[in-house]
Amino acid sequence: MRTLRPRGRLIRTLTATAALTLLAGALAACGSDSEASATIGAGSSAGTVTVGSLSNGAAKETTLKVTEVKSISADLPKAVADKGELVVGVGALPAGFAPLAYVGSDQKTLTGAEPDLGRLVAAVLGLKPQLKNSTWENLFVGIDSGKVDVAFSNVTDTEERKRKYEFASYREDNLAFEVLKDSTWNFADDYRNLAGKTVAVGSGTNQEKILLEWRKKLRAKGRELTVKYFPDNNSTYLALSGGKIDAYFGPNPGIAYHITQVATTPHPTRNAGKFSGAGASLQGLIAATAKKDSGLAKPVAAAINHLIENGQYAKWLAAWNLSNEAVGTSEVDPPGLPLDNS
Template sequence: MTDQPVFRPFLMAALVSTLALFSTAARADDTAFGLSPEQPARLRAEKNDAAIAAISPDFKFVTPGKFTVAVSPGGPPLATYATDAKTVVGADPDYASAIADSLGLELELLPVAWIDWPLGLTSRKYDAVISNVGVTEQRKEKFDFSTYRQGLHGFFVKSGSPITAIKEPKDAAGLRFIVGAGTNQERILLRWSDEDVAAGLKPLELQYYDDEAASLLAVSSGRADVIVQPHAQLVFIAARDHNIKRVGTLSAGWPDRSDVAIATKKDSGLADALTIATNGLITSGVYGRILDHWHLSEEALPQSETNPPGLPRS
């Protein structure tokens, strides 16, 4: 996530209000997610000696014996407040817990406003940020990254729609898309539309709405064919409302892959250890089970990398 428009697909809070989250929490509990503060389904991981050995001798945890992680509770299934309105739960907290286990540490989660994480990380208020942060070349100047998910947008249509798959520009020709103005999704869809026109196909029609409710109503009523938003958010809505379905995903870095990563302070000496820990979770299967529990298996990475190529400067 970022305050720059081109990277707005990572900003979950911009599309889901806090009040809406609380009002839908009980309904969400009827799905496979489960938003209770106890999180009985949370997976634990074994200690990873190789990851521990990779921590720089110069690195000092904010609190000895604890892995202090900042997370922004911007929306389910990534991170949100539980039904007690104070405990942060979701895929990112579960992943943070598994990383803490791997390092032999106790997890301490700190809820923060998403816009505040860079300053908090550079000022050593926490050891790491695990909050759907996308890797960008600009951010790599100040932070190190250990990847743990793909950054995806989702193509969702109403249940019963004749549209079954959207994988490339030609699949989108002539369709009516709901997309956020100034977002990375919009930029990509405009390029798709140009490609379709150049190939003699119909252009895409982009529609813009002021809020999520109006967008979903437009899809369900047939005024629009497809809604494009951050994949994780639409996964939750589909599980909650049962009236939209996924017909494809789109990399935030299209045509290249764009990854989500743990952010740590530049050259702090922790990033390689977190990458090793993540790869250990992938090998053990814990990683896959966490993503599957939160309906995010499409976002799985084959392996974690330290500081891979990121989205270019806008």
């Protein structure tokens, strides 16, 4: 994760998952940097935010009551408060990455868990959300130039990024194991439970590195873990449904999304356990990202904590099947991935 890419190489696996869906045509329709949406969301009205709109089956549409909290909005930087809007950056071009950010079923509105949280935070701050969708690289250009106030775009908190940005954490950065729904196997936070299993993983990813380290430890104990590679996620899931592998190890959000897509098929799947994307020694965190010393991280974290305390945060995660990435508290600039693993 030495370059500013969403979750390092993990996002490549997540994007491949998105490509499996019928959303592909809509996602491809958005091919250059643009303002994706300037509204709170389809079906929203004053004092409410609707999450999960236009999700094409990826989320349960839920309307939440959210109003301005003046004790929190009072801490906004004057420049942001005066313009009355929060410019929320999302780096989802060109293809998007379901369920986090992608073009909705109307083929024009940016939807997903990340834009929805941006809308919720803006409501607590008493600001109109203006969503700007760009490429990943241009997302950071937007923050640096002041054209974007804060990014909600699956950005991992790292010590390297803290040199230029300030953070307000809002989700755990997790990997997960996906198995067939009728499988009795669970990871149970112990790599030794992988002994005797056949697991698929994406080549060149962070999760591959972790899995191979576990295989090495198991072999030192005289036990075996078989690691399989497939050219794409479609092939991986065919192998899973056909019983050729026991599990798939990949980014938790992509797995959460795929679970919703196959829930009513002959081969439904489930999550068999998660693991921090930062490894065993640190819980990785996804965080709202603003320019360093902008003064935005503090009120954004306070807004997220308000949503946590009042239950809207849990309902937002549940709508997108991401409850297993919940944090207890949003922190300003929490410990991030160290410089030697950023």
